[in-house]
Amino acid sequence: MTQLLRAQTPGSVREQVSAWRSAGQRIALVPTMGNLHDGHLSLIRIAAEHADRVVCSIFVNPTQFGPSEDIASYPRTPEADDALLAEQGIVDLLFVPSEDDIYPHGLNGSVVVNLPALVGELCGRSRPGHFNGVASVVLRLLNIVTPDVLVVGRKDYQQAILLARMIRDLHLPVEILLGDTVREADGLAMSSRNQYLTPAEREVAGTLHAVLQELAVQLRNGGASIDKLAPRAREQLVSAGFKPDYIELRRARELGAVTSKLPDEPLILLGAAWLGRARLIDNVPV
Amino acid sequence: MTQLLRAQTPGSVREQVSAWRSAGQRIALVPTMGNLHDGHLSLIRIAAEHADRVVCSIFVNPTQFGPSEDIASYPRTPEADDALLAEQGIVDLLFVPSEDDIYPHGLNGSVVVNLPALVGELCGRSRPGHFNGVASVVLRLLNIVTPDVLVVGRKDYQQAILLARMIRDLHLPVEILLGDTVREADGLAMSSRNQYLTPAEREVAGTLHAVLQELAVQLRNGGASIDKLAPRAREQLVSAGFKPDYIELRRARELGAVTSKLPDEPLILLGAAWLGRARLIDNVPV
Numbered sequence: 211m212t213q214l215l216r217a218q219t220p221g222s223v224r225e226q227v228s229a230w231r232s233a234g235q236r237i238a239l240v241p242t243m244g245n246l247h248d249g250h251l252s253l254i255r256i257a258a259e260h261a262d263r264v265v266c267s268i269f270v271n272p273t274q275f276g277p278s279e280d281i282a283s284y285p286r287t288p289e290a291d292d293a294l295l296a297e298q299g300i301v302d303l304l305f306v307p308s309e310d311d312i313y314p315h316g317l318n319g320s321v322v323v324n325l326p327a328l329v330g331e332l333c334g335r336s337r338p339g340h341f342n343g344v345a346s347v348v349l350r351l352l353n354i355v356t357p358d359v360l361v362v363g364r365k366d367y368q369q370a371i372l373l374a375r376m377i378r379d380l381h382l383p384v385e386i387l388l389g390d391t392v393r394e395a396d397g398l399a400m401s402s403r404n405q406y407l408t409p410a411e412r413e414v415a416g417t418l419h420a421v422l423q424e425l426a427v428q429l430r431n432g433g434a435s436i437d438k439l440a441p442r443a444r445e446q447l448v449s450a451g452f453k454p455d456y457i458e459l460r461r462a463r464e465l466g467a468v469t470s471k472l473p474d475e476p477l478i479l480l481g482a483a484w485l486g487r488a489r490l491i492d493n494v495p496v
Numbered sequence: 497m498t499q500l501l502r503a504q505t506p507g508s509v510r511e512q513v514s515a516w517r518s519a520g521q522r523i524a525l526v527p528t529m530g531n532l533h534d535g536h537l538s539l540i541r542i543a544a545e546h547a548d549r550v551v552c553s554i555f556v557n558p559t560q561f562g563p564s565e566d567i568a569s570y571p572r573t574p575e576a577d578d579a580l581l582a583e584q585g586i587v588d589l590l591f592v593p594s595e596d597d598i599y600p601h602g603l604n605g606s607v608v609v610n611l612p613a614l615v616g617e618l619c620g621r622s623r624p625g626h627f628n629g630v631a632s633v634v635l636r637l638l639n640i641v642t643p644d645v646l647v648v649g650r651k652d653y654q655q656a657i658l659l660a661r662m663i664r665d666l667h668l669p670v671e672i673l674l675g676d677t678v679r680e681a682d683g684l685a686m687s688s689r690n691q692y693l694t695p696a697e698r699e700v701a702g703t704l705h706a707v708l709q710e711l712a713v714q715l716r717n718g719g720a721s722i723d724k725l726a727p728r729a730r731e732q733l734v735s736a737g738f739k740p741d742y743i744e745l746r747r748a749r750e751l752g753a754v755t756s757k758l759p760d761e762p763l764i765l766l767g768a769a770w771l772g773r774a775r776l777i778d779n780v781p782v
Contacts, residue, residue: 323608326604
């Protein structure tokens with residue numbers, strides 16, 4: 211049972227981490243936007259398996275929200291998050307910085323990380339600037355915490371692939387681990403944004419995962435191509451009340467496009483759809 | 497007298513640096529584009545004063561050259577550089593990576609660092625993309641070498657200020673030190689690009705420094721404003737055969753603009769001008 215330490219400033223995080231490092235301990239970082247659920251706890255357990263000390267950050271990062279997005283209403287539950295982590299006894303250090311702590315030169319005067327072309331595909335088409343914002347904050351968190359291991363969730367698969375790319379491309383001395391998606395009983399991937407769903411929407415929200423799963427089975431059986439099957443999947447989503455954004459089959463490793471003949475390498479099926487106020491995303495291996 | 501080690505890959509640099517760090521030693525990095533002269537040697541001596549181990553990198557970084565710039569003709573003297581560093585006995589590790597070592601995903605697929613607005617001012621006006629290219633390579637070198645101290649030259653003052661900004665803004669755990677400009681007898685700041693000068697151009701090249709010095713004295717004496725004095729300075733440069741780019745007075749700390757009344761803080765006078773094939777830059781404190 212670990213006692214939870216708390217830090218707000220980059221300086222105090224550094225001091226603590228450097229004491230641990232001097233003692234030869236390995237550090238893991240789990241960056242979050244708070245409003246912690248079982249998905250986050252699963253990442254934290256993975257972190258604890260791969261390091262001696264676990265740092266969890268909570269920061270609702272303004273640079274990854276578009277002007278029309280939900281930063282104002284994004285669920286914030288700092289007391290509950292703190293209590294949950296203290297009770298779990300896995301996290302060693304909870305880092306809750308302010309906007310000024312992370313962006314000392316303000317949002318407009320800040321250095322921005324521009325990721326390669328994949329930022330404009332999949333979720334990037336409806337969320338311009340989102341992934342560059344994620345990269346810009348994760349790079350800062352990595353520089354502050356200097357962890358040996360970074361743990362992120364497989365639910366945000368495009369984000370995970372882009373962060374892995376940034377890490378390799380910028381030669382950041384950190385290993386990235388992907389934690390499996392944690393789901394509700396009906397298959398809905400856990401997400402803070404699920405709270406936006408009305409009870410009626412929540413009833414049908416599992417359809418996104420069901421549709422992707424069914425599509426993956428059909429693709430595995432080799433009956434038809436994604437181009438043939440995707441329109442039917444979109445229809446199923448529309449029937450359930452979703453407004454589909456995309457359903458795409460990609461190479462799992464780098465999210466490269468899949469052309470006619472399926473390549474002999476892991477593939478992944480990704481989908482995003484609005485349901486009421488919530489934009490839900492999910493993915494399944496093929 | 498230090499024995500010079502050599503490394504080409506990020507992995508081998510990391511291995512060496514991590515051995516030094518385990519022994520509690522401080523590391524300094526001096527990034528260069530090679531073709532080493534006394535200016536570089538002066539930075540290397542500063543590095544040795546502030547760290548136990550000095551790493552010098554030589555990499556002619558393609559992302560900081562514009563399409564019409566001189567990357568093809570930029571002077572490359574790898575054997576002479578190696579011999580000079582071995583003879584000096586100050587540098588511990590010479591890091592000479594290939595383009596693939598630094599940019600494993602190629603130049604087009606690489607993560608780019610976008611610095612704030614100052615990139616488009618002063619030298620940035622005639623060299624679009626230049627400083628973002630510098631930042632993109634220095635960030636990678638910092639991540640590979642993970643030095644405690646970064647030493648850069650005051651001659652490239654805007655570059656130094658932008659790198660300091662990047663370091664603070666991205667919370668990079670490194671201290672930046674600026675080395676004074678080393679000059680030829682006539683005041684010309686040492687630079688690899690001085691080699692582009694014909695003997696006749698070299699004769700007058702010291703005029704840039706002389707003009708800036710004279711202007712600084714006039715400003716210190718408070719006789720007239722920079723707006724009054726700069727046109728005469730430009731004329732002097734034109735008379736000597738230069739094509740002036742800019743002469744500007746700025747706040748030294750962050751290169752902020754100076755308005756009518758001179759603020760009570762350190763100021764710096766910066767100038768750039770073409771002389772034949774060479775674009776010369778210089779700066780003097782006011």
